[in-house]
Amino acid sequence: xxxxxxxxxxxxxxxxxxxxxxxxxxxxxxxxxxxxxLRPLIPDGPPSTPEKWQDVLNDVERVIMPGVTHWHxxxxxxxxxxxxxxxxxxxxxxxxxxxCIGFTWIASPACTELxxxxxxxxxxxxxxxxxxxxxxxxxGGGVIQGTAxxxxxxxxxxxxxxxxxxxxxxxxxxxxxxxISKLVAYCSVQSHSSVExxxxxxxxxxxxxxxxxxxxxxxxxxxxxxxxxxxAGLIPFYVVATLGTTSSCTFDRLDEMGPVCNKYDIxxxxxxxxxxSAFICPEFRYxxxxxxxxxxxxxxxxxxxxxxxxxxxxxxxxxxxxxxAFNVDPVxxxxxxxxxxxxxxxxxxxxxxxxxxLKIWFVLRLFGVENLQKHIxxxxxxxxxxxxxxxxxxxxxxxxKVVLGVVCFRLKGSNEINEALLKKIxxxxxxxxxxxxxxxxxxxxxxxxxxxxxxxxxNLSWNEIKASTDEVLSLNGSVTNGVNGIx
Amino acid sequence: xxxxxxxxxxxxxxxxxxxxxxxxxxxxxxxxxxxxxLRPLIPDGPPSTPEKWQDVLNDVERVIMPGVTHWHxxxxxxxxxxxxxxxxxxxxxxxxxxxCIGFTWIASPACTELxxxxxxxxxxxxxxxxxxxxxxxxxGGGVIQGTAxxxxxxxxxxxxxxxxxxxxxxxxxxxxxxxISKLVAYCSVQSHSSVExxxxxxxxxxxxxxxxxxxxxxxxxxxxxxxxxxxAGLIPFYVVATLGTTSSCTFDRLDEMGPVCNKYDIxxxxxxxxxxSAFICPEFRYxxxxxxxxxxxxxxxxxxxxxxxxxxxxxxxxxxxxxxAFNVDPVxxxxxxxxxxxxxxxxxxxxxxxxxxLKIWFVLRLFGVENLQKHIxxxxxxxxxxxxxxxxxxxxxxxxKVVLGVVCFRLKGSNEINEALLKKIxxxxxxxxxxxxxxxxxxxxxxxxxxxxxxxxxNLSWNEIKASTDEVLSLNGSVTNGVNGIx
Numbered sequence: 001x002x003x004x005x006x007x008x009x010x011x012x013x014x015x016x017x018x019x020x021x022x023x024x025x026x027x028x029x030x031x032x033x034x035x036x037x038l039r040p041l042i043p044d045g046p047p048s049t050p051e052k053w054q055d056v057l058n059d060v061e062r063v064i065m066p067g068v069t070h071w072h073x074x075x076x077x078x079x080x081x082x083x084x085x086x087x088x089x090x091x092x093x094x095x096x097x098x099x100c101i102g103f104t105w106i107a108s109p110a111c112t113e114l115x116x117x118x119x120x121x122x123x124x125x126x127x128x129x130x131x132x133x134x135x136x137x138x139x140g141g142g143v144i145q146g147t148a149x150x151x152x153x154x155x156x157x158x159x160x161x162x163x164x165x166x167x168x169x170x171x172x173x174x175x176x177x178x179x180i181s182k183l184v185a186y187c188s189v190q191s192h193s194s195v196e197x198x199x200x201x202x203x204x205x206x207x208x209x210x211x212x213x214x215x216x217x218x219x220x221x222x223x224x225x226x227x228x229x230x231x232a233g234l235i236p237f238y239v240v241a242t243l244g245t246t247s248s249c250t251f252d253r254l255d256e257m258g259p260v261c262n263k264y265d266i267x268x269x270x271x272x273x274x275x276x277s278a279f280i281c282p283e284f285r286y287x288x289x290x291x292x293x294x295x296x297x298x299x300x301x302x303x304x305x306x307x308x309x310x311x312x313x314x315x316x317x318x319x320x321x322x323x324x325a326f327n328v329d330p331v332x333x334x335x336x337x338x339x340x341x342x343x344x345x346x347x348x349x350x351x352x353x354x355x356x357x358l359k360i361w362f363v364l365r366l367f368g369v370e371n372l373q374k375h376i377x378x379x380x381x382x383x384x385x386x387x388x389x390x391x392x393x394x395x396x397x398x399x400x401k402v403v404l405g406v407v408c409f410r411l412k413g414s415n416e417i418n419e420a421l422l423k424k425i426x427x428x429x430x431x432x433x434x435x436x437x438x439x440x441x442x443x444x445x446x447x448x449x450x451x452x453x454x455x456x457x458x459n460l461s462w463n464e465i466k467a468s469t470d471e472v473l474s475l476n477g478s479v480t481n482g483v484n485g486i487x
Numbered sequence: 488x489x490x491x492x493x494x495x496x497x498x499x500x501x502x503x504x505x506x507x508x509x510x511x512x513x514x515x516x517x518x519x520x521x522x523x524x525l526r527p528l529i530p531d532g533p534p535s536t537p538e539k540w541q542d543v544l545n546d547v548e549r550v551i552m553p554g555v556t557h558w559h560x561x562x563x564x565x566x567x568x569x570x571x572x573x574x575x576x577x578x579x580x581x582x583x584x585x586x587c588i589g590f591t592w593i594a595s596p597a598c599t600e601l602x603x604x605x606x607x608x609x610x611x612x613x614x615x616x617x618x619x620x621x622x623x624x625x626x627g628g629g630v631i632q633g634t635a636x637x638x639x640x641x642x643x644x645x646x647x648x649x650x651x652x653x654x655x656x657x658x659x660x661x662x663x664x665x666x667i668s669k670l671v672a673y674c675s676v677q678s679h680s681s682v683e684x685x686x687x688x689x690x691x692x693x694x695x696x697x698x699x700x701x702x703x704x705x706x707x708x709x710x711x712x713x714x715x716x717x718x719a720g721l722i723p724f725y726v727v728a729t730l731g732t733t734s735s736c737t738f739d740r741l742d743e744m745g746p747v748c749n750k751y752d753i754x755x756x757x758x759x760x761x762x763x764s765a766f767i768c769p770e771f772r773y774x775x776x777x778x779x780x781x782x783x784x785x786x787x788x789x790x791x792x793x794x795x796x797x798x799x800x801x802x803x804x805x806x807x808x809x810x811x812a813f814n815v816d817p818v819x820x821x822x823x824x825x826x827x828x829x830x831x832x833x834x835x836x837x838x839x840x841x842x843x844x845l846k847i848w849f850v851l852r853l854f855g856v857e858n859l860q861k862h863i864x865x866x867x868x869x870x871x872x873x874x875x876x877x878x879x880x881x882x883x884x885x886x887x888k889v890v891l892g893v894v895c896f897r898l899k900g901s902n903e904i905n906e907a908l909l910k911k912i913x914x915x916x917x918x919x920x921x922x923x924x925x926x927x928x929x930x931x932x933x934x935x936x937x938x939x940x941x942x943x944x945x946n947l948s949w950n951e952i953k954a955s956t957d958e959v960l961s962l963n964g965s966v967t968n969g970v971n972g973i974x
Binding site: 001003005006007009010011013014015016017018020021022030031033034035036037038039042044045046047048049050051053055056060063064065066067068069070071072079082083084085086087088089090092093094096097098099100101105106107108109110111113114116117120121124125135146147148149150153157175177180181192193194196197200201202203246247302308309310325326328330331332333337340341349350351352354358361362364365366367368369370371434435436437442445 | 488490492493494496497498500501502503504505507508509517518520521522523524525526529531532533534535536537538540542543547550551552553554555556557558559566569570571572573574575576577579580581583584585586587588592593594595596597598600601603604607608611612622633634635636637640644662664667668679680681683684687688689690733734789795796797812813815817818819820824827828836837838839841845848849851852853854855856857858921922923924929932
């Protein structure tokens with residue numbers, strides 16, 4: 001493909017992309033395809049000779065769009081938001097053209113240096129303690145990870161290395177595998193599945209702590225578990241506190257967990273994947289009270305801060321434990337400036353890395369902090385608007401305090417009737433939600449996801465939920481009368 | 488940013504990107520900046536209100552480009568190639584607009600299904616055994632990983648899970664941590680640093696096998712090591728064979744290693760990160776002879792097949808070991824079609840994933856297989872052209888057989904004089920190379936990286952090397968006469 005053809009093709013795709021996003025409301029949010037739908041739509045193998053780009057572009061509507069779940073539709077209320085913005089898309093064009101692999105400083109100094117500074121910018125926007133920021137001149141600093149899962153795992157591995165080193169000093173007769181077999185990490189029973197997975201991947205025990213009636217982990221629960229494990233001869237080494245759980249967007253008692261971790265010399269990692277973006281608004285920072293006692297802090301600008309996936313921001317007070325845990329240094333990756341700037345390959349699991357800091361730079365400059373704050377505040381207020389709509393209908397109950405953009409609610413009654421309701425809603429396909437379950441109580445999560453969402457969209461979604469409810473309750477009533485319910 | 492402004496900005500960036508790539512020869516391949524260069528060029532923090540996109544675009548030349556190492560310059564001969572093509576950049580625009588997170592099938596069926604079929608297309612292009620392909624109807628199938636490092640780690644963790652399960656059956660009295668402490672994996676002393684790192688991350692012993700005088704691992708070396716370890720009570724479980732090492736692009740004796748692994752029931756993983764792309768040309772497939780005995784095979788279309796980073800293709804004959812090793816299944820990720828199509832989140836370390844199959848689809852259709860083969864063949868022939876130039880100069884020696892696009896060579900003489908030569912070359916900044924070292928012999932790697940490279944570029948690079956050599960040798964000579972050499 002020649003440059004001139006690229007320009008035509010790319011510009012046609014830009015128009016297509018803008019058209020797709022500006023008219024996304026018109027598409028059914030959930031596709032109706034069945035597994036295996038795509039294979040028959042395209043040939044068995046690649047062509048020998050080039051096709052026309054116009055044919056490829058046309059196939060996007062024919063082959064791809066019928067199978068797309070439209071995450072940026074204002075009718076999409078599932079999972080958590082994922083970011084998408086025009087400045088980020090443009091930044092990625094530049095990243096794709098430069099296409100450097102920034103594994104060391106010399107491999108493209110701009111790639112490393114913009115990342116260092118952007119993580120400082122972001123950290124200042126969140127008002128993170130200075131020990132986390134490179135600009136404070138200490139050891140601390142930030143790095144872009146692919147996902148929060150990787151951040152949790154990277155810090156777990158750093159904590160593991162730190163504790164193994166400590167135990168080697170304290171108990172030189174213990175073998176490394178002996179130490180590892182005794183390591184125990186802690187998270188909330190409500191932590192994201194990736195935390196449990198980090199334990200599996202890292203080959204260490206991960207203990208799920210029970211929460212209080214507000215679904216928060218308390219400091220006393222953590223301390224009790226730690227004491228019990230120490231008594232049993234185990235070695236507590238890593239704690240993950242979640243700010244904004246996936247199930248119900250609740251917040252662990254970071255202010256209580258920090259002192260406990262400090263007391264027992266345990267690495268405290270803060271997973272604020274979704275909620276972290278809200279901390280650019282001062283009024284939400286009370287939710288991260290106590291963050292100064294953590295070793296590492298992570299949130300995903302690629303969730304709620306309009307920076308396209310993948311962009312998960314991780315700060316470490318002392319990156320050396322992570323760097324040393326991963327440090328393998330062949331001749332072909334050595335360079336003259338080692339030590340003067342971070343070689344980010346040591347801060348992550350993959351070796352290669354794209355120029356992702358460009359996305360942050362473009363988004364921050366082209367929105368400005370005030371507009372990003374407006375974005376967060378608007379989405380939170382839309383969630384409260386939905387909450388107030390639910391409260392007008394006595395068939396429903398809100399199951400969790402609404403703090404940010406997530407509303408947890410359910411039909412008063414059995415889990416089964418709520419499962420039936422969700423199935424009905426998703427089956428109709430106008431809006432999309434996913435459920436969750438806490439203490440065996442099944443509920444629906446309504447999340448404000450799209451940056452295009454307006455009050456009338458929320459009203460429409462609510463009307464759709466009410467209509468589905470009417471259908472399910474009338475069906476359920478009639479079936480109950482007949483064959484003992486749909487349960 | 489409104490849609491109309493996005494279109495203007497994005498189209499200006501498209502023009503900038505094309506202009507950058509078409510004129511990349513005019514830029515100094517290595518930047519001259521020092522660590523810390525970037526911070527003073529931009530403000531201390533983000534702006535409160537939006538800036539103009541024109542200012543952001545202008546800052547690309549002012550702030551970013553002075554610190555970019557131009558990986559796509561025909562003067563760039565370092566590391567391995569990294570892919571960059573116009574069709575892939577356009578596909579990424581679409582991926583950025585759709586911006587779905589394809590962790591489950593329902594989260595965007597097109598994202599999963601195009602990936603399944605594209606991995607079949609790719610596998611057919613390489614003539615992989617059908618057991619690796621989803622279209623063969625067995626268990627096997629492919630997945631896109633971020634990097635080869637992750638593929639190596641994912642398979643190591645799958646192999647670990649498989650062996651732990653096996654040992655639980657065979658020796659139920661052994662504890663899991665006992666098993667894990669006895670696990671041992673094998674790779675070549677020439678394997679990529681990420682293989683050693685996978686061992687560190689996975690918490691298992693990784694043994695580096697010595698190579699023969701052609702730098703290949705032989706089957707007998709592997710078997711000897713396995714036997715010795717079994718005698719010592721250890722449990723061999725995972726072997727990585729490298730096809731195309733980073734140091735010198737040599738190929739382990741896969742045909743000999745496969746039968747050994749099968750005999751001892753050990754998971755054999757093939758890392759063909761760079762070389763794999765060449766297997767789309769039948770004449771290079773002799774290099775993967777014996778692949779049918781492997782459990783998993785990996786190569787990076789993002790290296791040599793014009794699909795932009797990140798796109799590392801991994802095939803597994805039986806993905807269940809990996810899937811089960813990582814499987815954590817919360818309510819909010821369950822869906823009605825589980826089992827009917829892969830939920831790729833179980834095949835990888837992160838949870839989230841972009842719509843990366845689009846890049847493969849666009850590249851394969853808009854180049855066609857024949858042009859991709861031409862691309863590989865041309866780059867190999869340019870490497871041989873460089874080899875022939877080196878052979879005209881008796882000051883140099885070729886240190887490794889040239890098979891693909893990598894030429895290993897050195898000045899006859901000490902390591903120090905070769906180090907001085909490379910420093911001189913990179914210091915002049917017209918071309919860029921990195922060194923390697925095998926058995927304490929330091930040499931230079933000349934890699935054909937850019938798709939823009941033509942014979943005259945190689946000639947220019949060779950002339951630059953000769954000129955640098957003249958300088959270094961004359962300096963060395965004069966200094967040697969004075970103060971006993973620069974050594």
